[in-house]
Amino acid sequence: MVLLFCALIVTTSTPIPGTLDTTHSCGYCGEKAGVVLYSTDDITGKLYTINQCDRCNAYFLAPRPTPEQLGEAYQKEYYGKGEDKFKESWIENLLDKFRERRAKLITDHLDDTGKVLDIGCGNGTFLSLVNQHSKAEMHGIELPGGSAERAAKVEGINLKIGALEADDYEPNTFDAITLFHVFEHLDKPKETLDIITSILKPEGFLVMSFPNIDSWQSRLFKGKWFHMDAPRHLFFFTPKDFIDLMNEFGYDVIQEKHFNLEYNPYGTQQSILNALQKKREILYEVLKGNHHYADDYSKFNLFLQKFFFLSTGPLFILLDAIESLFKKGGTVEFVLKKRS
Numbered sequence: 001m002v003l004l005f006c007a008l009i010v011t012t013s014t015p016i017p018g019t020l021d022t023t024h025s026c027g028y029c030g031e032k033a034g035v036v037l038y039s040t041d042d043i044t045g046k047l048y049t050i051n052q053c054d055r056c057n058a059y060f061l062a063p064r065p066t067p068e069q070l071g072e073a074y075q076k077e078y079y080g081k082g083e084d085k086f087k088e089s090w091i092e093n094l095l096d097k098f099r100e101r102r103a104k105l106i107t108d109h110l111d112d113t114g115k116v117l118d119i120g121c122g123n124g125t126f127l128s129l130v131n132q133h134s135k136a137e138m139h140g141i142e143l144p145g146g147s148a149e150r151a152a153k154v155e156g157i158n159l160k161i162g163a164l165e166a167d168d169y170e171p172n173t174f175d176a177i178t179l180f181h182v183f184e185h186l187d188k189p190k191e192t193l194d195i196i197t198s199i200l201k202p203e204g205f206l207v208m209s210f211p212n213i214d215s216w217q218s219r220l221f222k223g224k225w226f227h228m229d230a231p232r233h234l235f236f237f238t239p240k241d242f243i244d245l246m247n248e249f250g251y252d253v254i255q256e257k258h259f260n261l262e263y264n265p266y267g268t269q270q271s272i273l274n275a276l277q278k279k280r281e282i283l284y285e286v287l288k289g290n291h292h293y294a295d296d297y298s299k300f301n302l303f304l305q306k307f308f309f310l311s312t313g314p315l316f317i318l319l320d321a322i323e324s325l326f327k328k329g330g331t332v333e334f335v336l337k338k339r340s
């Protein structure tokens with residue numbers, strides 16, 4: 001009876017927004033003090049809160065997911081089934097165009113003797129595109145799993161399967177290091193930034209993109225925001241706080257980009273659908289081929305969601321253009337240069 005009572009207290013006591021939570025540590029700096037902002041959930045229905053750290057200002061997921069929960073969340077459904085993340089080839093073709101643009105961003109800053117490291121290189125598509133435009137030496141790091149296995153088959157990539165560690169590369173090795181939508185997933189972000197800063201050459205380029213917690217879509221949809229992506233996204237910085245952080249690490253910002261066709265319009269569309277439906281990310285999971293996730297939704301409902309996605313696309317592209325003028329795009333990409 002006592003146990004049952006305790007269990008009831010635990011399951012019914014959700015932290016109240018605005019209160020100080022000293023039981024959960026910050027995903028970036030580890031400080032055990034954060035103000036509870038709002039709640040969010042993952043696709044299994046598990047509840048979390050988003051807290052803001054008292055020390056480093058990061059927004060972080062509380063409680064921190066266990067390794068088992070993360071292992072489950074990174075199962076193959078996350079990356080999609082088979083070779084590609086998305087089932088429909090036109091989506092993959094469109095994504096390839098965006099990957100080409102990213103590759104050009106790097107090759108523009110690189111000569112043929114350069115060395116590039118892509119941290120969280122996925123299946124290696126980005127590096128293979130860089131390879132087509134440049135003779136630079138390609139290095140990639142990816143955690144064990146299906147993506148790493150696919151990357152290992154790509155010619156020209158020196159692949160490390162695992163996490164970045166201090167003794168992986170000599171200091172001042174790389175001319176460019178990239179982390180596309182990887183920073184917010186990192187288990188030890190501070191240590192990783194220290195290693196990156198050591199292995200990047202002076203005046204080398206660091207390219208990082210991540211969800212913008214200060215975007216209009218994040219502020220409007222809060223816990224229902226598509227890019228909140230619990231339990232995989234462990235912390236977020238506003239672009240302003242990120243710039244301050246990177247200045248302290250010895251970098252200058254040379255480009256800050258908010259307009260992003262790959263991530264931003266869909267971010268608003270899926271957030272609207274999340275706000276209207278009981279379960280979140282239904283359309284996204286269906287587009288990835290995870291059909292059983294939508295088993296309790298009718299074909300007509302799914303048709304309407306797809307129709308909404310396709311018919312309102314241009315409108316949300318226009319909205320993204322407006323958001324980016326105010327630096328409020330759903331995701332942000334920085335090109336940083338290490339001071340000499």
Ligand SMILES: [Zn+2]
Pocket residue numbers: 026027028029030031053054055056057058
């Ligand atoms: Zn912190």
